[in-house]
Amino acid sequence: MSVAVIIVAAGSGSRLGAGLPKALVEVGGGTLLEHSLRTALQVTGLEQVAVVAPTSHLETVTELVHGVRAGCVVHVVAGGADRTASVAAGLAALVDGLGDDTTEPRDDSDTSDPSESTDADPQADLVEPQVVLVHDAARCFTPLEVYERVADAVREGWVAVVPGLPVVDTVKVVDERGVVHSTPPRARLRAVQTPQGFVRSELEAAHASGISATDDAALLEQLGHQVLVVEGDPSAFKVTTPADLVRAQRHTASLST
Ligand code: CTP
Numbered sequence: 001m002s003v004a005v006i007i008v009a010a011g012s013g014s015r016l017g018a019g020l021p022k023a024l025v026e027v028g029g030g031t032l033l034e035h036s037l038r039t040a041l042q043v044t045g046l047e048q049v050a051v052v053a054p055t056s057h058l059e060t061v062t063e064l065v066h067g068v069r070a071g072c073v074v075h076v077v078a079g080g081a082d083r084t085a086s087v088a089a090g091l092a093a094l095v096d097g098l099g100d101d102t103t104e105p106r107d108d109s110d111t112s113d114p115s116e117s118t119d120a121d122p123q124a125d126l127v128e129p130q131v132v133l134v135h136d137a138a139r140c141f142t143p144l145e146v147y148e149r150v151a152d153a154v155r156e157g158w159v160a161v162v163p164g165l166p167v168v169d170t171v172k173v174v175d176e177r178g179v180v181h182s183t184p185p186r187a188r189l190r191a192v193q194t195p196q197g198f199v200r201s202e203l204e205a206a207h208a209s210g211i212s213a214t215d216d217a218a219l220l221e222q223l224g225h226q227v228l229v230v231e232g233d234p235s236a237f238k239v240t241t242p243a244d245l246v247r248a249q250r251h252t253a254s255l256s257t
Pocket residue numbers: 008009010011012013014015016022023052079080081082083086087135136137138139238239240
């Protein structure tokens with residue numbers, strides 16, 4: 001099964017408050033987006049990547065993507081008003097039966113038929129299910145092993161797979177007044193990360209269904225699919241607040257010593 005990666009990078013980063021979209025903030029000699037892209041490009045069986053960019057920074061992101069050496073097609077498309085809409089834009093940018101080995105990133109305006117530029121049989125990829133990994137640019141230090149673990153589980157037959165870590169705090173469910181309703185057993189809780197992996201056709205069907213959810217795995221859950229949690233990694237933390245950026249700086253510093 002070939003793999004496509006969607007990197008969602010279209011958020012504004014309001015909680016980080018850096019004055020520019022979060023994915024374009026620099027840490028450790030590169031933007032969050034570049035760090036994410038460099039790892040994603042190493043995934044086994046990778047056929048194409050869709051980078052979903054803020055509409056306001058489409059050109060900047062396209063230039064930045066051109067600067068990263070890629071062994072596959074990298075589409076750059078504009079994001080939507082929320083993360084779900086951005087994932088949908090990334091999904092729509094993916095091409096069927098690509099199979100070529102161009103190293104040139106390309107943008108949304110490239111409407112050429114990819115099947116014309118390949119000598120592989122385009123039908124082969126059209127019938128074979130594909131793995132789509134949806135990744136937050138903001139989880140820029142997710143190790144490659146996590147991508148591979150998620151993709152492998154989809155290849156093994158799971159329709160939806162998310163990486164997750166055991167929760168260290170006790171979690172309470174509260175009512176609208178803040179009064180505790182229940183205490184779920186901590187051993188059964190997982191804090192989930194990205195990349196989240198899916199059978200492409202099932203993720204497309206979920207997005208076409210019109211239902212909404214906070215993440216793609218929850219969309220699939222609502223449609224009755226089983227979602228598998230595989231082991232995540234502490235390095236896959238999301239840069240959300242200024243404190244997370246400090247953590248990211250420390251992380252890169254620890255790698256270079
Ligand atoms: N994202 C996106 N399109 C949106 C909103 C979010 O592509 N309309 C992406 C972000 O770029 C990020 C990931 O989804 O990589 C996770 O979202 P989050 O951490 O919430 O990022 P922001 O929405 O940018 O941050 P904030 O909520 O603080 O504004």
